[in-house]
Amino acid sequence: AVGWHRPTKLVIDTQAIKENVWNEVKRMPQGTELFAVVKANGYGHGAVQTAKAAIQGGATGFCVAILDEAIELREAGITEPILILSVVDVSYIELLLKYDLSVTVASQEWLEQAIEQLNGIKTQTSLKIHIKVDTGMGRIGFTTPTAVKQIVELVKTTQMLLWEGLFTHFSTADEKDDSYFKKQTNRFQDVLSALSELPKYVHVSNSATALWHPDNVGNMIRFGIAMYGLNPSGTALPEVYPLKPALSLVSNLIQVKELSAGEGIGYGNTYTTAENQWIGTIPIGYADGWLRHLQGFSVLVDGERCEIVGRICMDQCMIRLPKEVAVGTQVTLIGHDHGETITMQMVADKLKTIHYEVACTFSDRMPREYK
Numbered sequence: 001a002v003g004w005h006r007p008t009k010l011v012i013d014t015q016a017i018k019e020n021v022w023n024e025v026k027r028m029p030q031g032t033e034l035f036a037v038v039k040a041n042g043y044g045h046g047a048v049q050t051a052k053a054a055i056q057g058g059a060t061g062f063c064v065a066i067l068d069e070a071i072e073l074r075e076a077g078i079t080e081p082i083l084i085l086s087v088v089d090v091s092y093i094e095l096l097l098k099y100d101l102s103v104t105v106a107s108q109e110w111l112e113q114a115i116e117q118l119n120g121i122k123t124q125t126s127l128k129i130h131i132k133v134d135t136g137m138g139r140i141g142f143t144t145p146t147a148v149k150q151i152v153e154l155v156k157t158t159q160m161l162l163w164e165g166l167f168t169h170f171s172t173a174d175e176k177d178d179s180y181f182k183k184q185t186n187r188f189q190d191v192l193s194a195l196s197e198l199p200k201y202v203h204v205s206n207s208a209t210a211l212w213h214p215d216n217v218g219n220m221i222r223f224g225i226a227m228y229g230l231n232p233s234g235t236a237l238p239e240v241y242p243l244k245p246a247l248s249l250v251s252n253l254i255q256v257k258e259l260s261a262g263e264g265i266g267y268g269n270t271y272t273t274a275e276n277q278w279i280g281t282i283p284i285g286y287a288d289g290w291l292r293h294l295q296g297f298s299v300l301v302d303g304e305r306c307e308i309v310g311r312i313c314m315d316q317c318m319i320r321l322p323k324e325v326a327v328g329t330q331v332t333l334i335g336h337d338h339g340e341t342i343t344m345q346m347v348a349d350k351l352k353t354i355h356y357e358v359a360c361t362f363s364d365r366m367p368r369e370y371k
């Protein structure tokens with residue numbers, strides 16, 4: 001058993017994660033490495049288990065968003081390189097050294113403060129840093145070749161820093177129109193041309209860049225969404241190789257009842273049975289990340305699409321059944337059932353968002369079962 005005592009669970013296909021990684025690893029240019037992006041608890045899939053599956057697929061390192069996510073991986077026994085993609089407060093430098101983590105440098109001030117901190121620590125190990133260039137994402141990083149040159153000069157003044165990487169991030173790699181992508185690429189090239197030496201890792205590619213701009217610069221890919229089997233562009237750009245979705249969401253019916261016409265369902269009585277209907281209740285609600293705007297979306301019971309009727313509650317929701325069904329029958333909210341499929345993309349479309357957000361919104365109240 002997975003643990004928690006409710007039939008609602010996320011089922012993660014680790015073989016799919018391994019295959020998605022392997023499909024990218026085998027097509028990457030020679031000498032390129034793939035770092036699996038497992039931030040936000042592996043986009044909701046479970047960071048540690050995703051990381052282990054990614055290693056089997058050929059990943060040689062990891063990217064996370066915050067220090068705590070890196071520590072979680074280390075405490076789970078992951079020894080490969082880990083890059084923290086955001087800015088870590090300089091007061092935590094000792095933790096970065098203790099757990100052998102690589103950190104993003106996005107400003108001169110941060111690095112000056114970091115050098116001060118390092119001077120105060122009697123340590124033999126150097127702090128591994130990746131210099132972030134903001135070529136147009138508008139988030140964090142240096143914005144000119146001069147600023148990058150200055151920071152490289154500063155890094156070279158001390159043995160306490162190990163310049164391990166130089167990177168940028170694209171904001172439109174998943175779009176058909178590549179004009180802004182080209183602008184960012186040119187800006188990154190300007191930075192590269194201004195430098196007399198380069199670090200071990202030069203990396204620019206998220207999944208979309210790896211898939212649709214494979215000839216871009218760099219020797220490391222930061223592979224996130226595609227590893228989970230999801231198309232970075234949603235449906236805008238075609239898959240380059242089959243992406244195998246790793247996540248399914250299932251539960252069981254915990255109540256089935258027949259109602260005559262005119263009966264109300266759910267808070268606010270927003271749904272009234274128009275005729276004699278079979279109604280099922282599922283133990284999943286918005287506290288699980290199955291959000292209220294999914295009212296009207298359909299889930300699968302024995303391969304039949306059943307509409308969510310009435311408002312979704314915190315912990316439960318109701319569906320209209322085509323006929324009487326036994327209590328305990330499986331409900332597929334995301335995944336395959338009797339030849340039918342519900343995708344994360346469909347959920348994202350209904351919620352008017354992207355599948356990244358759907359995956360990350362699944363709460364810890366739902367156990368993750370790995371197969």
Ligand SMILES: Cc1ncc(COP(=O)(O)O)c(CNc2conc2O)c1O
Nearest residue numbers: 037085169206207222223224225232356
């Ligand atoms: C710096 C950086 N590199 C790589 C990735 C992986 O991108 P992918 O999952 O498309 O492959 C992300 C994802 N960051 C985000 C994805 O959605 N919102 C974000 O901030 C990122 O922020």
